[in-house]
Amino acid sequence: MTEPGKVVPLRPERPCPMCGKPADPGHSPFCSKRCADLDLGHWLGERYRIPEGEKSGTPAAEPNDKDGD
Numbered sequence: 001m002t003e004p005g006k007v008v009p010l011r012p013e014r015p016c017p018m019c020g021k022p023a024d025p026g027h028s029p030f031c032s033k034r035c036a037d038l039d040l041g042h043w044l045g046e047r048y049r050i051p052e053g054e055k056s057g058t059p060a061a062e063p064n065d066k067d068g069d
């Protein structure tokens with residue numbers, strides 16, 4: 001027996017990665033803008049914490065093979 005008009009979702013929405021609540025389609029994959037912002041802030045924070053000052057684009061010393069004239 002089929003029930004016309006009743007749409008069964010293939011699978012439940014994935015829970016919000018931030019708080020575990022059912023994700024909202026408008027803020028997928030989060031449940032709300034707040035969680036999305038929280039995740040974004042977390043992401044930016046992580047990025048800022050990554051030290052990448054070691055590799056300062058210092059150009060290699062030019063080979064001075066033009067010695068003597």
Ligand SMILES: [Zn+2]
Nearest residue numbers: 016019031035
């Ligand atoms: Zn959430």
